[in-house]
Structures are given as structure tokens and as C-alpha cells.
Amino acid sequence: MKRGIGDRILKGYSFLLYAFLYAPILIMVVFSFNDSRLLAVWRGFSLRWYDTLLADATVWRAFYNSIWVAGLTTIVSMVLGTMVAFVMIRHSFRGKSILDSSLYFPIVIPEITEALSLLLFYVFTGIPLGAVTVVIGHIAFSISYAMIVIRARLVGFDRSVEEAARSLGANEFRTFFHVTLPLILPGVIAGGLLAFTVSYDDFVKTAFTTGPGFQTLPLRIYAMASRGGVSPLLNALATITLAVSMCLALVRLRLSKT
Amino acid sequence: MIDILRHFRFEVTLSYYADFVSSVAPRVFGRSLLVALATTAACLLLGYPMSYYIAVKSGRRRETLMLLVIIPFWVSFLLRTYALMTILDVNGIINVTLLSLGLISQPLNLMYNMQAVILGMIYNYLPFMILPLYASMEKLDKSLLEAAGSLGAGPTKSFLHVTLPLTMSGIGAGSILVFVPSVGEFIIPQLLGGTESFMIGNLIWTLFLKARNLWFGSAVSIILIALVVLLVGLYMKYITKGEEMAI
Numbered sequence: 001m002k003r004g005i006g007d008r009i010l011k012g013y014s015f016l017l018y019a020f021l022y023a024p025i026l027i028m029v030v031f032s033f034n035d036s037r038l039l040a041v042w043r044g045f046s047l048r049w050y051d052t053l054l055a056d057a058t059v060w061r062a063f064y065n066s067i068w069v070a071g072l073t074t075i076v077s078m079v080l081g082t083m084v085a086f087v088m089i090r091h092s093f094r095g096k097s098i099l100d101s102s103l104y105f106p107i108v109i110p111e112i113t114e115a116l117s118l119l120l121f122y123v124f125t126g127i128p129l130g131a132v133t134v135v136i137g138h139i140a141f142s143i144s145y146a147m148i149v150i151r152a153r154l155v156g157f158d159r160s161v162e163e164a165a166r167s168l169g170a171n172e173f174r175t176f177f178h179v180t181l182p183l184i185l186p187g188v189i190a191g192g193l194l195a196f197t198v199s200y201d202d203f204v205k206t207a208f209t210t211g212p213g214f215q216t217l218p219l220r221i222y223a224m225a226s227r228g229g230v231s232p233l234l235n236a237l238a239t240i241t242l243a244v245s246m247c248l249a250l251v252r253l254r255l256s257k258t
Numbered sequence: 259m260i261d262i263l264r265h266f267r268f269e270v271t272l273s274y275y276a277d278f279v280s281s282v283a284p285r286v287f288g289r290s291l292l293v294a295l296a297t298t299a300a301c302l303l304l305g306y307p308m309s310y311y312i313a314v315k316s317g318r319r320r321e322t323l324m325l326l327v328i329i330p331f332w333v334s335f336l337l338r339t340y341a342l343m344t345i346l347d348v349n350g351i352i353n354v355t356l357l358s359l360g361l362i363s364q365p366l367n368l369m370y371n372m373q374a375v376i377l378g379m380i381y382n383y384l385p386f387m388i389l390p391l392y393a394s395m396e397k398l399d400k401s402l403l404e405a406a407g408s409l410g411a412g413p414t415k416s417f418l419h420v421t422l423p424l425t426m427s428g429i430g431a432g433s434i435l436v437f438v439p440s441v442g443e444f445i446i447p448q449l450l451g452g453t454e455s456f457m458i459g460n461l462i463w464t465l466f467l468k469a470r471n472l473w474f475g476s477a478v479s480i481i482l483i484a485l486v487v488l489l490v491g492l493y494m495k496y497i498t499k500g501e502e503m504a505i
Contacts, residue, residue, distance in 0.1 A: 014311040024341035040354040110442030201334035225340050230347045249332035
């Protein structure tokens with residue numbers, strides 16, 4: 001096919017759109033290393049904003065909260081997600097299709113309705129809002145994300161290896177832990193990482209279900225940003241938050257290729 | 259908040275739905291629908307040529323270009339919206355650059371208005387449109403276009419009668435993926451918008467977390483869900499019909 005003027009316009013256009021997708025993030029990251037109080041006037045490379053952040057106890061607290069909430073969410077979602085994926089792939093029972101489609105609900109409905117349904121649940125059951133309600137909320141919705149990834153791994157699973165283990169005398173548990181689990185482990189880990197990311201990045205659900213004094217990183221960033229506080233300091237905090245989810249995504253990408 | 263429970267008494271009533279009609283909510287709903295519609299249309303128009311550009315490439319090049327569309331997904335909504343704030347702010351890169359070039363003498367007010375909200379929505383949701391569009395174009399049988407060409411159809415005609423009908427499933431899926439979350443979007447109008455761009459998400463947030471009016475807040479949310487389900491249902495019906503007609 002000859003490369004006409006149309007092709008070149010299309011190429012130029014696409015690159016402009018890529019630039020639009022990346023420019024704001026790149027500018028935010030670059031200016032977090034700026035040795036200036038001003039947001040967009042470059043005055044040389046510096047780590048001063050990172051130093052300020054590291055000295056801030058509330059930021060450390062928020063970071064610590066984010067990590068342990070996401071960590072706990074990940075472990076529970078991996079276990080429950082694997083169990084649900086197994087049931088949905090290997091068993092058939094009454095009402096399965098309804099249950100199955102309800103598993104996709106958390107991914108489909110607007111996030112704000114998820115968040116307020118959690119809040120209503122806590123209010124009417126009388127559970128005091130705080131760290132516990134945040135974690136329960138994160139787990140409730142991360143299971144679906146983990147389940148979808150694990151399930152994809154289970155679909156192409158060759159069951160003859162399980163039958164071989166069984167005929168060699170291994171019981172159901174032994175077969176699961178020594179044959180099935182090692183084979184689906186990349187999927188389980190990828191599902192867990194997705195659950196971690198969903199939880200770590202979550203803002204809306206956390207904001208609705210948290211109580212006084214419990215803050216995660218996204219809540220901290222939102223609190224600073226909503227006061228019109230666009231600043232190099234916030235750029236630095238956003239960059240640190242972003243670096244963590246980027247690393248997680250890269251690991252996920254590698255896992256999906258094995 | 260828990261105090262509410264002590265005074266809680268169950269009683270069936272539709273009065274909160276009646277309140278809805280006389281409140282500010284219908285205006286807010288209308289505005290949200292318009293913003294979501296504008297976002298969806300803009301994402302479709304912007305994303306279609308780009309998806310096509312990626313889909314006609316082959317092998318590793320195509321994979322890389324597609325990965326470049328997916329990577330922004332790895333950054334959370336909140337951070338992406340904040341990143342946009344650093345550009346549009348009074349002290350942001352656009353104003354600083356224009357001021358230093360002497361093109362403007364006063365910083366422009368690029369934030370806290372409707373345009374900023376729509377820009378923020380497009381920025382955040384564009385990949386949602388490109389992914390399904392790309393998927394539908396990737397499957398497209400190129401020989402059909404050649405056949406149309408050899409039968410005398412010009413580029414416009416073969417686009418309207420071959421490419422467009424065959425990528426309808428991608429257009430439908432992409433539109434739903436953009437429209438549904440943008441109707442209920444909260445972070446973007448809250449951070450980039452002003453009073454003129456107060457949306458359903460802001461209304462629900464205010465009712466639940468500021469006014470503590472769980473009852474009216476719930477009614478508003480139920481109407482939001484019903485509306486989304488209705489619109490998606492209608493759209494799916496229309497799109498699948500369109501596909502049948504194309505075949």
C-alpha cells in the first residue's frame with residue numbers, strides 16, 4: 001500500500017493524542033524534582049520536596065495505612081477469588097448464572113453507588129466507621145477483580161494432571177496444593193496484584209467508609225488537591241504514589257506473559 | 259452518623275422521590291447527562307482514527323502502540339486528574355508559558371468550569387473508548403475493503419458501508435464504557451469543576467457526606483442506577499439491531 005498524505009496525517013494525529021495522554025503525568029513527575037516553590041518555573045534539579053515529605057509524619061502514616069489495607073485486601077481476595085473461580089468453572093448448581101453475573105457487578109456499576117451502598121450497610125448494621133470498615137469495603141469489591149484474572153487461568157487448565165495425581169494416590173487437598181495450585185499460581189498472583197492496585201488506588205470507596213482519623217494516600221492527596229493546593233510538594237507525593245502502582249503493573253504485565 | 263440508627267424506623271414512603279422532582283436534582287441530572295454525552299462523543303471522534311492507526315499496523319509495532327494506550331490506566335484516576343490540574347492551574351504550565359511568551363498579560367482561568375470537566379473526562383476515559391474500538395477493528399477483514407474498492411466504491415463510501423457497520427460493536431461497547439462511569443463521575447467535577455459543573459456524583463457526595471441525608475441521597479442514587487440501566491439497555495438494543503441490519 002502506498003503511503004499517502006492521509007497516512008501521514010493519521011500518524012501525526014495519533015502521536016499528538018499520545019502526547020495528550022502522557023504530557024500531564026510527565027510534567028507532574030518532572031516538576032516534582034524542581035528546586036522552586038513555583039509550580040511550573042524550572043530552577044534546577046532538587047529532591048527538596050521529597051525531603052519535606054519524608055519528614056512529614058502524616059504522610060508516612062497515610063502511606064503505611066495504604067500499604068497494610070491493600071496487603072490485607074490482596075491476601076483475602078486471592079484466597080476467596082480462587083475459591084469462587086473454582087466453583088464457577090468446575091461446578092454447576094441452581095442459580096449459578098445469577099450468582100455468576102452478580103460477581104461482575106462491582107466492576108460495572110458507578111463507583112459512587114458502590115461506595116454509598118457500603119456506607120448504608122455500615123450505618124444500618126451499626127459498625128463504627130474506621131480502618132475496619134475500609135478494609136471490609138476494599139475486600140468486598142476486590143474479590144471480583146482477582147476472580148476474573150484467576151478464572152482466565154483456570155479456563156485453559158489441563159485436568160488430566162490432576163487425575164494423574166489422584167490415581168497415584170494423592171487425596172484432594174494434596175492434589176490441590178501440590179499440582180493445581182503451583183500451575184495456576186501465576187494467575188493467582190496476577191489476580192492478587194490487581195486487587196492490590198485497585199485497593200491501593202481507591203479513593204471514592206475509602207472516602208465514604210472511613211472514620212475520623214483514618215487516612216490513606218489517595219485521601220491525603222485529595223484533601224491537599226481539593227483545597228486548590230496544586231504544589232511541587234503534592235507533585236512529589238503523587239509521584240511516589242504513582243511509582244508504586246507502576247511497579248505493580250509491570251510485574252503484572254510480566255506475569256501475564258508467562 | 260451512627261446516631262441516625264437510634265432514631266431509625268422503617269416505613270415505606272415515596273416522598274423522597276417526590277422531593278426529587280421539586281429539588282435541584284433534575285437540573286443536575288440533565289447536566290450530567292449532557293456532560294457524559296459530550297465526553298462520549300468526543301472520545302469516539304478522537305479515538306476512532308487513533309484505533310484505526312493502531313489496528314492497521316502489524317506485529318510488535320502494534321503491540322507497543324497498544325501498550326502505550328494501556329499504560330495510563332496504571333495511574334489512578336485521582337492522580338491523572340491531579341496531573342491535569344498542574345497543567346491548567348493559574349500557576350500551571352500553560353499559563354506560565356503563555357505569560358512568559360507575552361501572549362497574555364493575565365493568567366487564563368482554565369479550571370473550575372465546564373470545559374475543564376469535559377477535558378478531564380476525555381483525558382481519563384479516552385483509553386476506555388480506544389480498547390474496544392481497536393478490538394473490533396483488529397478483527398476486520400481487510401479483503402472486504404479491497405472488494406469494495408474493486409467494485410468501485412470510493413474511500414468515503416467504503417468507510418460508511420463497510421468499515422463503520424463492521425466496527426459498530428466496538429463503537430457500542432466503547433460508548434457504554436465511557437458513558438456509564440462519566441454520568442456518575444465524582445473526582446473530576448469535584449477537582450476541576452465549579453458550581454456551573456455540579457454533577458450527580460457531587461450531589462450524592464454532598465447528600466451523604468455533608469448533609470447526611472441518606473434517604474434523599476439513596477433516592478437520587480437509585481434514580482441514577484435506573485437511568486443508567488435504561489439508557490444502556492436502549493443503546494444495546496439499538497446497536498444490536500444496527501448490526502443485524504448491517505449483516
